[in-house]
Structure formats: structure tokens, C-alpha cells
Amino acid sequence: xxxxxxxxxxxxxxxxxxxxxxxxxxxxxxxxxxxxxxxxxxxxxxxxxxxxxxxxxxxxxxxxxxxxxxxxxxxxxxxxxxxxxxxxxxxxxxxxxxxxxxxxxxxxxxxxxxxxxxxxxxxxxxxxxxxxxxxxxxxxxxxxxxxxxxxxxxxxxxxxxxxxxxxxxxxxxxxxxxxxxxxxxxxxxxxxxxxxxxxxxxxxxxxxxxxxxxxxxxxxxxxxxxxxxxxxxxxxxxxxxxxxxxxxxxxxxxxxxxxxxxxxxxxxxxxxxxxxxxxxxxxxxxxxxxxxxxxxxxxxxxxxxxxxxxxxxxxxxxxxxxxxxxxxxxxxxxxxxxxxxxxx
Amino acid sequence: xxxxxxxxxxxxxxxxxxxxxxxxxxxxxxxxxxxxxxxxxxxxxxxxxxxxxxxxxxxxxxxxxxxxxxxxxxxxxxxxxxxxxxxxxxxxxxxxxxxxxxxxxxxxxxxxxxxxxxxxxxxxxxxxxxxxxxxxxxxxxxxxxxxxxxxxxxxxxxxxxxxxxxxxxxxxxxxxxxxxxxxxxxxxxxxxxxxxxxxxxxxxxxxxxxxxxxxxxxxxxxxxxxxxxxxxxxxxxxxxxxxxxxxxxxxxxxxxxxxxxxxxxxxxxxxxxxxxxxxxxxxxxxxxxxxxxxxxxxxxxxxxxxxxxxxxxxxxxx
Ligand SMILES: Nc1ncnc2c1ncn2[C@@H]1O[C@H](COP(=O)(O)OP(=O)(O)OP(=O)(O)O)[C@@H](O)[C@H]1O
Ligand SMILES: Nc1ncnc2c1ncn2[C@@H]1O[C@H](COP(=O)(O)OP(=O)(O)O)[C@@H](O)[C@H]1O
Ligand code: SF4
Ligand code: SF4
Ligand SMILES: [Mg+2]
Ligand SMILES: [Mg+2]
Numbered sequence: 001x002x003x004x005x006x007x008x009x010x011x012x013x014x015x016x017x018x019x020x021x022x023x024x025x026x027x028x029x030x031x032x033x034x035x036x037x038x039x040x041x042x043x044x045x046x047x048x049x050x051x052x053x054x055x056x057x058x059x060x061x062x063x064x065x066x067x068x069x070x071x072x073x074x075x076x077x078x079x080x081x082x083x084x085x086x087x088x089x090x091x092x093x094x095x096x097x098x099x100x101x102x103x104x105x106x107x108x109x110x111x112x113x114x115x116x117x118x119x120x121x122x123x124x125x126x127x128x129x130x131x132x133x134x135x136x137x138x139x140x141x142x143x144x145x146x147x148x149x150x151x152x153x154x155x156x157x158x159x160x161x162x163x164x165x166x167x168x169x170x171x172x173x174x175x176x177x178x179x180x181x182x183x184x185x186x187x188x189x190x191x192x193x194x195x196x197x198x199x200x201x202x203x204x205x206x207x208x209x210x211x212x213x214x215x216x217x218x219x220x221x222x223x224x225x226x227x228x229x230x231x232x233x234x235x236x237x238x239x240x241x242x243x244x245x246x247x248x249x250x251x252x253x254x255x256x257x258x259x260x261x262x263x264x265x266x267x268x269x270x271x272x273x274x275x276x277x278x279x280x281x282x283x284x285x286x287x288x289x290x291x292x293x294x295x296x297x298x299x300x301x302x303x304x305x306x307x308x309x310x311x312x313x314x315x316x317x318x319x320x321x322x323x324x325x326x327x328x329x330x331x332x333x334x335x336x337x338x339x340x341x342x343x344x
Numbered sequence: 345x346x347x348x349x350x351x352x353x354x355x356x357x358x359x360x361x362x363x364x365x366x367x368x369x370x371x372x373x374x375x376x377x378x379x380x381x382x383x384x385x386x387x388x389x390x391x392x393x394x395x396x397x398x399x400x401x402x403x404x405x406x407x408x409x410x411x412x413x414x415x416x417x418x419x420x421x422x423x424x425x426x427x428x429x430x431x432x433x434x435x436x437x438x439x440x441x442x443x444x445x446x447x448x449x450x451x452x453x454x455x456x457x458x459x460x461x462x463x464x465x466x467x468x469x470x471x472x473x474x475x476x477x478x479x480x481x482x483x484x485x486x487x488x489x490x491x492x493x494x495x496x497x498x499x500x501x502x503x504x505x506x507x508x509x510x511x512x513x514x515x516x517x518x519x520x521x522x523x524x525x526x527x528x529x530x531x532x533x534x535x536x537x538x539x540x541x542x543x544x545x546x547x548x549x550x551x552x553x554x555x556x557x558x559x560x561x562x563x564x565x566x567x568x569x570x571x572x573x574x575x576x577x578x579x580x581x582x583x584x585x586x587x588x589x590x591x592x593x594x595x596x597x598x599x600x601x602x603x604x605x606x607x608x609x610x611x612x613x614x615x616x617x618x619x620x621x622x623x624x625x626x627x628x629x630x631x632x633x634x635x636x637x638x639x640x641x642x643x644x645x646x647x648x649x650x651x652x653x654x655x656x657x658x659x660x661x662x
Contacts, residue, residue, distance in 0.1 A: 046528040046531075047499075047528050188387055188595075188596070188613040190601075191613070194607060195610055198608070220601040221601075257533035259559040259561070259562045259563075261584065263562050270533045271534075272534060274498050274500065
């Protein structure tokens, strides 16, 4: 599979002032990954771990602090936001936001909401062509064209979610980023949207970055999964491998927390507490330390690097072992690449 | 033997609005026993919140109870008695803890407010009861948290405080309306384990309202499925999803990502909830139902008893 987009060392920090000192929120920290043509990558992690910031970085809505984003042999980060907005790439990377109610302009009808990006990003289209593309997008997402004259407040949550998707796909993007598109929706609407995304992918060969905190949704829609924790990717790999063989203790905790009727009446080990502060985290301490049920002494002196545990499956934990060489009782050991996770 | 605590019989509630009469609930019946968690699941707008507010006696002014009864400990719940029962015998945990808590009042004092209203506790005893309430929901360092303001705490912590408030007077019935929606799954699991353990320890009864069927499946003893103001099926959790009889319930479960091996297996529920204003057919699922026959639109819809714990409201149960 050819890579469509590749992030290298992608980092975003926000400065916060406390008294006279400047501190830094490490929202997204040194991410390396790619998304292939026609591939669907699921991104999971708890609230505040950096999923939305990453989505905004990839769609060039915000500037990274450092790192590169290669898209079609072009480094998008070298392009100022303004120039990106006028470039051909602007239409090729589209994003669907978390809350359909907040992201739709209340003064635009459904038709106008979908026509607007077409007019802005494909300025050579005639009015008739815009109308045709809007109608096509309505058909693609299964919205009756008659709803085009309605305003957001006259539409249900599911209909608004579809309009959000329609306006993003109308400009025929090659990468569609969906930030928790179904988290506020009923199962009935969710299943329709998921099926729709599957069909669009088959029809158009679009790539997806699907952000969610629902692991079952990720399992069914993604080829590959990225798990984030406090700004870092802590596990990545083919969806079935991550589900069947989770390696990182946080991934295991996520799976153990996903509601499951088969566990009724059974006490399950849960992950207590919440993530530590994203402000100036110690670069030599595993981000999960303090909450990790299997923490060791070196977890607070060396940041665990991402290592390959089986083909295409990576995890950042001192306890991770390449498959085959697995031992059940783990002595503390030096990571394979002691410096790669440590940065200033 | 478990004792029946709450019994709702043939409850029908309308809302009189300018744009017509919204028939939000029709002939809703169910019971909850001590030490039991009953799940109420259904799509947005199916009537879950209207139902829970009516049990709490907190219905909107526009609400009109057309028929039916709500019995608590075998006695009808009277509107004029509700203010006294609420918070003491029957408590509720709402969806968004941040909006339900007063942002500028210490959480310890907010718990004391509840205790002061319903108990003779005052002074030092009151404070220690509030700290005990925080400890009961396993908040670490409850003495320090007593002094905290809601904005200083995470969403999960706020939700624990809400539960602590709801449980402060040791109610017999706890109603949780989407208690974990919007929280991380890791936090959700901790909160739900807590509710389950408290029910087991105190023998109180709980109603869990959620649109997450997997969550209801993990934590409830029985589940009632609502569709457009009707309860369409009630069964033991262990009957889900294999022994379900109503076509809607069947679809609802097949539409869960966990039920499907891949996308093409994921079921879709055609159509949407009917408009609850104006004339409605006896079976409100008929327009979406693949099993519908002509007589489904005739006469009142019967309840079919599959066994003592399993009821289905459909003419052609599977
Ligand atoms: N005050 C009111 N006036 C008019 N109609 C109302 C009122 N309150 C609720 N309804 C209607 O009653 C029906 C049931 O609403 P309810 O809030 O119980 O849904 P729900 O099942 O709790 O949904 P959700 O999952 O979105 O919380 C809906 O059609 C709703 O629009
Ligand atoms: N403008 C900002 N200024 C400072 N911190 C921010 C800003 N935007 C986001 N953050 C922080 O960055 C981190 C990642 O946020 P976000 O990507 O929104 O998380 P999520 O994974 O829930 O989408 C959080 O700690 C958040 O508080
Ligand atoms: S490196 Fe240590 S603290 Fe971090 S996840 Fe692994 S065992 Fe836990
Ligand atoms: S009563 Fe008829 S229309 Fe209604 S759910 Fe049953 S089979 Fe379908
Ligand atoms: Mg987000
Ligand atoms: Mg509700």
C-alpha cells in the first residue's frame, strides 16, 4: 500500500503562563505514523490525550511546533496556513468535527452547508455544477434532497451528522478525518453512518483517520489502530492484532473497560485515577507511570521507546517483548533504544 | 425472596404543546425489586428521561398524566409527598454532573445541604456524615475533597460526588439517567462498578437509563427496551441478545458493532422514531417493521408473555 500521509516527529505544544514562568502543554509529542491510500486508521485514547489536536494538525488548521507532514511528496508543514488554504491540498484533506450541532452554521440551510466548501475550494465550478455535486453528496450519505432547505435546528442529530459528512466528502477528499463522529449518536444512527463510511471507502478509495473512544467501533471499521496516551502513541498495529494481543498496559486497560455483557457479575480489574498533567511532563518518565498496574523501577528513569513486538505491531512499554522471545516474569531491562524517547 | 419496591402500571403521559399533543409515554408498565438493577434502553427521544422524571415527581409543567399509577413500597406515589421522598427514599443521578452541581459551593457543603434537608444531623456529625458519603463512593482522601470545588475535579470525580449526594440519605431506589455518557470508558467502568457494588452492599434498587446496550448488558439484571414511548420488551439480561422476540430489539442488538464481525454484517434499523404528535398506530414500530402484517394496525397491542420474566409487546414475536 502506498502511503498517502506521513507524520514525522509531529509535535504541538501550547504555552501557559504561571506567574512569571512559561510552561508547556505537550498536547502532541513526537508522533511518527502514516496512513496508506484507501486505509482506515482508528485513533483511540481518553479525553485530553491529543486526538483533536492531531486531527487539526493533519488538516493544517493549526501549525505544529515541530515535525513534518508529508502528503504526496509535499511537506505540508512547510506551507504557511494561508498558502495551504489556497492550495489544491486543501480539498484533499477534510475533517468532520466532533459535535455536528456546533460545527454547522445555524444560518446556513443544509444545502448551503454542503455547497459552501465546494464554492470556496473548487472556485471554477458553475452554479449548476455545485448544485449537482451537493445533490450527489446528499445521495451518497443517504439524505433526502428535500432536507436541503432545512436549518440545523430543524434536523435530528443523525441528520446533522450526515450533513457534516456530506460537506466533507462533496469536495472529493483523499483523506477524511472524523473526530468522534458517532459518539453522540444512537446505535441506530451510528450503524447507518458506519455502513455509509464503508461504502464510500469502497466506492472512492478514500483514506480515513477515525477518532473515537469506542473500541468496538474502531475494531469494526479500521485496518490499523493507533492508541494515544498523554500526547504520545503508545501502541499501534493491525486492528485484529491490537485487539487480540494488546501489549501496552493502557491498551489492555482500555479493552478491559469497554462494556461487555459477557462480563456481567464478574469483577474486572479496572484502571483507577486519571492521566497525569500534560504540562511539562518529565521526558525520562513513562507517561503511564503512576497509573500503571505493572510499573517497574526503570519506568521513572527511562522513557520507553516504541518497539516492534510483531510485524507492524509496536508498543512503548519496558515490559513489551518481541513476540517469540516472550517471557512471563519480566526482569527490569534496558530498552532497545535508550535515547529515542528522550528529547529536550 | 426479593421484595418488589417500585411498580409502574399502564403509565401514559402527554405533553400539551402549541404544535400538538406529544404522546411521550403510553401504557408503560414495569417493576423493580430490592437489590436489582433494571436497565432502560432506547433511542434518543424514546421516553427514557420522561419516565425517570415522572417517577421522581419532577415532570415538566406541560406534562399530563393521562392514566396509570406509580406505586412505591405498595403505596401510590402522591405528588404532594414527593418533595419529602425525593433525595431521601428515591434519588437520581443526572447526565451532566458539572451542570447539576453548584460550581461555586464546596462539594462537602453540597452534600450537607442534602443531609440537612432530610435528617436531623447538624454540626460536626453532619460534616462527618458528608465525609463518610464521599468515602462511600471511594473518593480518595475524602477529608480533603470535602473542601474542593466542582471545577477543581475531573468529570469522573464530579460524577462520584453526584452519586455520593444521591446516596447520602441511603435511598431505597437510585435512578441513574445516562450517568456515564461523555466520560471515558475507563472512568465509566469505575463508576459503574461502584454503582453495582453499592447495590449489592445496601440492597437498594437501581434503574440505569442508557442508550448503550453493552453497558446495560454488563450491569443490569433485567432490561426494558423502549421505542417511541412504549416498552416493547422486558427480559432478564441473560436473554439478551439471543432470546429476544421483538423485531426492534433484535435489530437494535444486531446494530451494535460488537455484534458484527465486519461492517457488512452490521445491521441497520430502517426509518426513525415516528412523530409523537397526532394519531399513532397501536404498534409504533409498524412503519419500520419487516414483520408487520395487516392486523398489526388493528385494535390494541397485546403483551405476550414468553415466561414469567420475559414480556414482549408484539403481535408476532419470534
Ligand atoms: N417538556 C416537553 N414538552 C414536549 N415534549 C417533550 C417534553 N419533554 C420531552 N418531550 C418529548 O417526549 C419524548 C421523549 O423524550 P425523552 O427526553 O424522555 O427522551 P429520552 O429517551 O430520554 O432521549 P435521550 O436519549 O435523547 O435522552 C420526545 O419526543 C421528546 O421530544
Ligand atoms: N489552545 C490550547 N491551549 C492549551 N492547551 C490546549 C489547547 N488545546 C488543547 N489543549 C490541551 O491539549 C491536550 C490535547 O487536547 P485534545 O487534542 O483536544 O484532546 P482529545 O484527545 O480529547 O481530542 C489537552 O491536555 C488539552 O487540554
Ligand atoms: S513502561 Fe512501565 S509504567 Fe510505562 S506502561 Fe510499561 S510498565 Fe507501565
Ligand atoms: S406488532 Fe406487528 S408491526 Fe408491531 S412489531 Fe410486532 S410484527 Fe412488527
Ligand atoms: Mg476531542
Ligand atoms: Mg434523556
